[in-house]
Amino acid sequence: MTKDIATREDLFIIVNDFYNDLFQSKELSHFFEAFRNEEALGHHLHTLVDFWDNTLFYSGTYQKNAMKPHLRINRTKGMSAADFDLWIKLFNKAVDKNFTGQNADTIKMRALSIATVMKLKMNIY
Numbered sequence: 001m002t003k004d005i006a007t008r009e010d011l012f013i014i015v016n017d018f019y020n021d022l023f024q025s026k027e028l029s030h031f032f033e034a035f036r037n038e039e040a041l042g043h044h045l046h047t048l049v050d051f052w053d054n055t056l057f058y059s060g061t062y063q064k065n066a067m068k069p070h071l072r073i074n075r076t077k078g079m080s081a082a083d084f085d086l087w088i089k090l091f092n093k094a095v096d097k098n099f100t101g102q103n104a105d106t107i108k109m110r111a112l113s114i115a116t117v118m119k120l121k122m123n124i125y
Contacts, residue, residue: 004101005056008049014107015048018094027086031073055114056107066114067121074122081124084115 005011019041022032035041047064054062073079091111095104119125 002098002100005095005099005103005107008053010099011049011052011056012045013098014091014094015045015052017097018091019045021090021093022087025086025090028083028090031077031079031083052107055110056103067118070118071122074124079122079124081119084119084124088112088115 005014019032019035022028023036035044047062050059050061051064051066053059070079088111092108095108
């Protein structure tokens, strides 16, 4: 049995595995081309760890607007409900591969809530 999510390092494991799967996804990889560069990916993963650290542990580490870049991507590349569904599936896979417990369940529920709000704000149904 795996342990529960407890640290920033745990969050890094999740986002790193998640992005490995995103890069392999024929349906989603085109949304993430800007992060193929190792330096850009490293910076982005750190930002994602800050986001999830704040979202899960209320750390105050994320102070940006998470919606803004997603709105820009939707305007330029067009996102669909199916894209969000696959995003959630791959995110949950990364969590479930590495962790079990209350925090693992909570991060998956919050990811679904965030995706739902994003779809509503982008008028994607």
